[in-house]
Amino acid sequence: MWRPPERIKWKPAPGRWPTREEAERSMLFSPVEIGPLRLESRTWVPAMVPWRATEEGFVTDENLEWYERFARGRPGAIVVEATGIRDIPSGPLLRIGHDRFVPGLRELVQTVRRASGGRTRLLIQVIDFLAVRRRPEPGKFFARYLEIQPWLRARLGAEDWPEERVRATLAELPEDELARVLETRELEALRYGYRERVTDMDLAHVRALPAVLPDLFAGAARRAQAAGFDGVELHYAHAYTMASFLSRLNDRPDGYGGARESRVRLPLEVFRRVRETVGAAFPVGCRFLAEECVDGGNTIEDTAFFGVEFARAGMDFLSLSRGGKFDDAKQPAIGWAAYPYTGPSGYECMPQYVSDARGPFGRNVEPSAAIRMAVRAAGFATPVVVTGGVHGFEQAEALLREEKADIVGLARQSLADPDWFEKVRTGHGDEVMVCEYTNYCEALDQKHEQVTCQLWDRKGLDAPGVRRTRDGKRRLVPAVWRAPRG
Ligand SMILES: Cc1cc2nc3c(=O)[nH]c(=O)nc-3n(C[C@H](O)[C@H](O)[C@H](O)COP(=O)(O)O)c2cc1C
Numbered sequence: 363m364w365r366p367p368e369r370i371k372w373k374p375a376p377g378r379w380p381t382r383e384e385a386e387r388s389m390l391f392s393p394v395e396i397g398p399l400r401l402e403s404r405t406w407v408p409a410m411v412p413w414r415a416t417e418e419g420f421v422t423d424e425n426l427e428w429y430e431r432f433a434r435g436r437p438g439a440i441v442v443e444a445t446g447i448r449d450i451p452s453g454p455l456l457r458i459g460h461d462r463f464v465p466g467l468r469e470l471v472q473t474v475r476r477a478s479g480g481r482t483r484l485l486i487q488v489i490d491f492l493a494v495r496r497r498p499e500p501g502k503f504f505a506r507y508l509e510i511q512p513w514l515r516a517r518l519g520a521e522d523w524p525e526e527r528v529r530a531t532l533a534e535l536p537e538d539e540l541a542r543v544l545e546t547r548e549l550e551a552l553r554y555g556y557r558e559r560v561t562d563m564d565l566a567h568v569r570a571l572p573a574v575l576p577d578l579f580a581g582a583a584r585r586a587q588a589a590g591f592d593g594v595e596l597h598y599a600h601a602y603t604m605a606s607f608l609s610r611l612n613d614r615p616d617g618y619g620g621a622r623e624s625r626v627r628l629p630l631e632v633f634r635r636v637r638e639t640v641g642a643a644f645p646v647g648c649r650f651l652a653e654e655c656v657d658g659g660n661t662i663e664d665t666a667f668f669g670v671e672f673a674r675a676g677m678d679f680l681s682l683s684r685g686g687k688f689d690d691a692k693q694p695a696i697g698w699a700a701y702p703y704t705g706p707s708g709y710e711c712m713p714q715y716v717s718d719a720r721g722p723f724g725r726n727v728e729p730s731a732a733i734r735m736a737v738r739a740a741g742f743a744t745p746v747v748v749t750g751g752v753h754g755f756e757q758a759e760a761l762l763r764e765e766k767a768d769i770v771g772l773a774r775q776s777l778a779d780p781d782w783f784e785k786v787r788t789g790h791g792d793e794v795m796v797c798e799y800t801n802y803c804e805a806l807d808q809k810h811e812q813v814t815c816q817l818w819d820r821k822g823l824d825a826p827g828v829r830r831t832r833d834g835k836r837r838l839v840p841a842v843w844r845a846p847r848g
């Protein structure tokens with residue numbers, strides 16, 4: 363992962379933990395409404411992919427155990443990991459693109475209800491993404507994948523060569539020559555792996571996205587409702603399709619790119635179709651980027667405008683993240699796909715303890731607060747969820763008291779200790795396993811390996827009933843915490 367060149371090492375600073383009485387009086391542990399839904403506290407576990415679904419996208423026992431473990435900590439809400447809305451293979455990511463996925467998802471809902479005593483609300487994040495291929499082995503790229511176009515032959519002076527000779531010649535060319543003869547996208551496909559963009563108007567299925575996505579998202583939301591979820595979160599963040607429509611880099615000429623009014627059009631059309639499908643009583647919100655953190659990408663001016671438009675359209679909550687784009691991702695090794703959290707924008711999304719003078723904690727607070735302020739100034743009370751580096755009670759409570767957010771998301775801190783909420787609420791904050799922001803978990807995510815935390819994944823491996831990773835070296839969830847007596 364990319365890290366700021368200053369390389370300043372930060373330690374988590376959770377501050378003082380509240381007594382039980384203080385927690386009871388706090389804003390953090392006070393209820394909040396997201397549209398028609400009441401959360402018991404203003405705490406939120408944002409979506410995190412743990413790589414536990416089957417290859418076909420079904421819920422597994424490991425998924426159930428994972429969410430059960432989070433639910434025992436009784437946060438106000440848990441958002442289930444990014445779940446694919448299409449009926450296409452996408453590896454061990456959860457899917458919701460067909461009714462056959464509903465029974466497994468229903469079991470997930472019931473598991474969370476049981477484990478939290480009905481106190482945690484469960485939402486699901488629904489996602490669309492475009493094709494991203496692995497970085498090819500150069501020999502294969504030139505022998506098979508690259509299309510030999512007339513202009514490529516012209517640049518090589520190889521108009522009448524047999525195709526095999528063109529391919530063999532290309533395979534021998536040095537890097538600078540390749541940069542001269544190949545198109546930018548071909549070079550990218552060679553160096554990073556082929557990746558589709560929402561601006562690839564030469565591809566029929568990309569041109570058709572505005573026609574097909576509203577129904578795909580609406581179908582997913584209908585299934586989420588049928589499975590018993592308390593709401594859906596439309597994934598409009600990071601490197602995926604909907605965020606790419608919102609991006610200032612989207613210059614589609616069909617009325618869905620260019621000016622920000624056009625870029626927000628499809629996200630609004632998707633939302634309206636979802637709303638028509640699930641009705642007003644089912645909470646629907648979205649996750650989007652407070653800042654894209656890439657050259658030429660959206661800044662707060664754009665995103666405050668989006669926030670207001672989403673609120674005006676009737677979204678029930680706005681959850682803000684930042685960065686996480688392909689545009690500045692590191693070159694992957696051959697055989698691996700680019701990963702959108704490896705460059706500076708990826709750092710902004712999941713900042714690590716090795717940082718700059720601003721540090722890794724709360725980098726998304728001020729941009730999110732600015733969006734919230736714009737939404738309030740436009741006359742909307744839509745709750746705003748802020749996430750990024752929050753691990754202490756005082757920090758979370760200050761965000762709420764200073765009206766920078768309405769709900770506080772803790773992603774890696776919940777992974778480090780899913781009991782954070784229950785421990786802090788009951789005056790046992792000093793027992794919290796505080797996240798060190800090492801990004802060990804994120805490195806596992808990058809390799810599509812089952813995500814665990816280094817603070818607990820080797821502890822008590824031999825205890826009865828402990829389910830382990832495929833290689834047997836790590837436990838999949840932390841041990842159960844019991845409050846000390848007295
Ligand atoms: C292992 C892992 C998986 C993640 N998966 C998702 C995801 O599915 N959807 C999403 O919007 N964000 C995802 N994120 C980002 C988190 O939701 C969160 O925005 C980020 O970790 C910053 O918050 P934190 O500092 O509290 O961890 C993931 C993060 C991690 C560490």
Ligand code: SF4
Pocket residue numbers: 774775777778796797798799800801802803804814815816817
């Ligand atoms: S591995 Fe654990 S301690 Fe390290 S960043 Fe992830 S959650 Fe935090």
